[in-house]
Amino acid sequence: MKIMVAVKRVVDYAVKIRVKPDKSGVETQNVKMSMNPFCEIALEEALKIKESGLAKEVVAVSMGPSNCVDTLRTGLAMGADRAIHVEASRDLVPLTVAKLLKKLVEIENPGLLILGKQAIDDDCNQTGQMIAGLLGWPQGTFASKVVFDKEKQVATVDREVDGGLETLCLDLPAVITTDLRLNQPRYATLPNIMKAKSKPIKKFTLEELNVEIKSDIEVVQVIEPPKRKAGVILSSVDELIDKLKNEAHVI
Amino acid sequence: MQRIIAASSLCSKILRKERQRALFSSSSLLFDDTQLQFKQSVRQFAHENIAPHASKIDQSNSFPKEVNLWKLMGDFNLHGITAPEEYGGLGLGYLYHCIAMEEISRASGSVGLSYGAHSNLCINQLVRNGSAAQKEKYLPKLISGEHVGALAMSEPNAGSDVVSMKCKADRVDGGYLLNGNKMWCTNGPSAQTLVVYAKTDVTAGSKGITAFIIEKGMPGYSTAQKLDKLGMRGSDTCELVFENCFVPEENVLGKEGKGVYVLMSGLDLERLVLSAGPIGIMQACLDVVLPYIRERSQFGRPIGEFQLIQGKVADMYTSLQSSRSYVYSVARDCDSGRVDPKDCAGVILSAAERATQVALQAIQCLGGNGYVNEYATGRLLRDAKLYEIGAGTSEIRRMVIGRELFKQHSSNQAALLVNLSASEVEVGRRGTVENKARLDGSYKAKSLSNQTASSWKSTPAKGFHMEWCQSFGNRWFMES
Numbered sequence: 001m002k003i004m005v006a007v008k009r010v011v012d013y014a015v016k017i018r019v020k021p022d023k024s025g026v027e028t029q030n031v032k033m034s035m036n037p038f039c040e041i042a043l044e045e046a047l048k049i050k051e052s053g054l055a056k057e058v059v060a061v062s063m064g065p066s067n068c069v070d071t072l073r074t075g076l077a078m079g080a081d082r083a084i085h086v087e088a089s090r091d092l093v094p095l096t097v098a099k100l101l102k103k104l105v106e107i108e109n110p111g112l113l114i115l116g117k118q119a120i121d122d123d124c125n126q127t128g129q130m131i132a133g134l135l136g137w138p139q140g141t142f143a144s145k146v147v148f149d150k151e152k153q154v155a156t157v158d159r160e161v162d163g164g165l166e167t168l169c170l171d172l173p174a175v176i177t178t179d180l181r182l183n184q185p186r187y188a189t190l191p192n193i194m195k196a197k198s199k200p201i202k203k204f205t206l207e208e209l210n211v212e213i214k215s216d217i218e219v220v221q222v223i224e225p226p227k228r229k230a231g232v233i234l235s236s237v238d239e240l241i242d243k244l245k246n247e248a249h250v251i
Numbered sequence: 252m253q254r255i256i257a258a259s260s261l262c263s264k265i266l267r268k269e270r271q272r273a274l275f276s277s278s279s280l281l282f283d284d285t286q287l288q289f290k291q292s293v294r295q296f297a298h299e300n301i302a303p304h305a306s307k308i309d310q311s312n313s314f315p316k317e318v319n320l321w322k323l324m325g326d327f328n329l330h331g332i333t334a335p336e337e338y339g340g341l342g343l344g345y346l347y348h349c350i351a352m353e354e355i356s357r358a359s360g361s362v363g364l365s366y367g368a369h370s371n372l373c374i375n376q377l378v379r380n381g382s383a384a385q386k387e388k389y390l391p392k393l394i395s396g397e398h399v400g401a402l403a404m405s406e407p408n409a410g411s412d413v414v415s416m417k418c419k420a421d422r423v424d425g426g427y428l429l430n431g432n433k434m435w436c437t438n439g440p441s442a443q444t445l446v447v448y449a450k451t452d453v454t455a456g457s458k459g460i461t462a463f464i465i466e467k468g469m470p471g472y473s474t475a476q477k478l479d480k481l482g483m484r485g486s487d488t489c490e491l492v493f494e495n496c497f498v499p500e501e502n503v504l505g506k507e508g509k510g511v512y513v514l515m516s517g518l519d520l521e522r523l524v525l526s527a528g529p530i531g532i533m534q535a536c537l538d539v540v541l542p543y544i545r546e547r548s549q550f551g552r553p554i555g556e557f558q559l560i561q562g563k564v565a566d567m568y569t570s571l572q573s574s575r576s577y578v579y580s581v582a583r584d585c586d587s588g589r590v591d592p593k594d595c596a597g598v599i600l601s602a603a604e605r606a607t608q609v610a611l612q613a614i615q616c617l618g619g620n621g622y623v624n625e626y627a628t629g630r631l632l633r634d635a636k637l638y639e640i641g642a643g644t645s646e647i648r649r650m651v652i653g654r655e656l657f658k659q660h661s662s663n664q665a666a667l668l669v670n671l672s673a674s675e676v677e678v679g680r681r682g683t684v685e686n687k688a689r690l691d692g693s694y695k696a697k698s699l700s701n702q703t704a705s706s707w708k709s710t711p712a713k714g715f716h717m718e719w720c721q722s723f724g725n726r727w728f729m730e731s
Contacts, residue, residue: 070284073284073285073288074288077288077292187292187295187296187327188288188292189292189327189328190289190292190293190327190328190329190332190341191328191341193285193288193289193292194285194289194341194343196285196288197285
């Protein structure tokens with residue numbers, strides 16, 4: 001079985017982001033970028049499955065401008081066998097990513113598609129669900145535990161939902177999106193970093209995949225949230241009720 | 252009022268962005284993609300596994316008991332960076348070793364020093380000079396981290412004058428009997444495998460030195476007191492004692508009487524790799540100071556907004572970057588096979604002295620807090636100072652460089668100066684040649700008259716020889 005993992009290059013989670021002066025987005029020039037943490041977890045899960053013998057190959061996929069290759073190299077250094085880079089201009093919305101993934105799935109025929117549940121830059125939480133819909137595959141999102149049954153070709157996924165944990169049984173091929181508690185991503189070991197240099201990265205263009213980037217969404221403005229104001233110390237419950245009713249208008 | 256508030260918050264945002272730049276991209280121009288990944292990977296490893304223990308290691312003067320750092324580093328393939336893959340190494344060069352040394356030293360100076368002694372002084376010496384049987388026997392466990400390595404050359408009475416060592420190795424049936432003491436042995440207390448230099452012929456001076464491989468447990472070999480050092484605490488250092496210690500024939504490293512070549516050539520590479528240690532310490536100083544000057548406020552503003560503090564931080568940064576560039580360019584040279592003792596000594600001379608200054612400034616930036624052991628800056632200064640002493644004191648390093656420069660540009664070289672490449676031209680500058688001419692004008696005339704006008708034009712260092720000719724100007728014309 002082949003596993004395909006989609007990874008995204010985002011601003012590093014430890015960086016304090018700032019908004020661009022023209023309010024068109026977040027400043028990404030000269031800012032540290034790395035693989036989306038949920039994508040790291042997805043890749044780690046794929047590697048674990050391969051190491052347990054249930055899969056033969058792990059293919060990492062990323063879409064965007066040429067610097068996506070950095071993220072793919074990290075993925076190869078972690079242990080992926082091959083990588084695919086879809087060359088595209090910066091802003092790809094989840095639906096476009098899902099359509100591109102669909103084309104790649106048709107070319108590569110993986111038995112499992114694993115993604116992070118959401119990217120930490122846009123927090124969309126849409127790509128996994130959309131690609132499952134486009135492919136007509138079962139989906140197990142927010143996975144906190146994944147167990148495979150090779151003979152029955154079935155994946156049992158524990159999902160973290162609002163009410164607690166939901167267990168689903170998915171027929172393969174399936175789409176899984178990973179949540180934080182699924183695993184602890186490995187370090188790229190030093191021998192693997194050296195070996196990654198010789199692993200192939202295949203490049204596709206949008207024309208080759210015959211997908212139109214047409215965005216139905218336009219980002220109007222990006223602003224910082226209002227600064228948190230100091231709290232007010234109240235002297236009695238009556239005053240609290242009065243403020244909640246007349247100032248905050250919540251009761 | 253609103254506009255002013257907006258402006259100041261923008262300023263702080265810009266400062267924050269500058270900090271991110273300094274922390275993340277300060278060395279990106281020096282490395283290619285793979286080297287940068289390697290560096291980031293070691294950085295992450297060191298930050299998560301070594302840095303948390305740094306303070307305690309310093310306080311308790313020992314490595315942590317609850318975690319085996321040697322094994323951890325071995326699992327991360329850090330020990331055998333320059334060792335062949337067949338023994339578990341990575342088969343890479345000195346550039347990668349320096350990168351790893353920098354990041355480990357950044358997390359903890361003591362661990363960095365011990366790591367450097369183990370992976371370069373011991374492992375790399377075995378790699379460069381060991382026989383196949385010796386490598387097979389000792390390298391795998393050293394590279395995995397199961398065994399700790401060390402090297403001993405200095406003695407209580409032979410430090411800078413290491414060739415005057417008194418530790419004797421007398422020939423006996425099947426091997427040698429070692430008698431004597433060794434001092435300042437890093438990792439001595441815990442090492443299972445040690446490279447030790449002793450005199451097989453006390454009358455032959457430097458040609459009487461032989462290198463041996465000693466194993467812990469050999470009868471007659473013992474370690475004395477662990478030293479209570481000013482800095483690098485936790486990187487255990489001790490005295491070694493040899494009392495009729497029998498060392499078998501097959502444990503001679505290199506050839507009998509050829510130990511000085513093992514020693515001196517090893518010293519060059521040791522100086523190179525260890526010079527990444529003070530680089531890591533300088534980076535650690537910036538790691539402490541940069542966030543501090545944003546958080547600490549006086550006179551209603553973060554102290555990082557004051558010019559004098561910005562000046563200090565700028566000096567720290569440029570010291571770090573320039574030393575770093577020197578280290579990595581010498582490392583690249585050594586990887587290409589061009590090992591120049593002047594540069595190997597120069598690189599650790601410069602990095603070590605600057606690191607001490609940077610650490611002093613780091614304490615100053617933190618003010619009173621810098622004087623308190625709760626902050627890392629005191630430890631950084633105490634750790635940095637070692638690098639001006641170990642691996643040849645600064646004075647010895649200056650002597651090595653100066654002596655080499657003098658030898659290479661002796662009076663016979665004057666006429667050959669025109670054939671030098673541009674980089675060496677700067678070394679044999681106008682001053683040197685002019686002084687020679689003034690001292691011995693007649694000599695100069697002799698060498699010059701052998702050259703015809705056309706031969707000047709054919710030399711590659713054209714710019715230099717024009718200047719050279721001009722500097723002699725009248726004298727040249729007069730004497731020819």
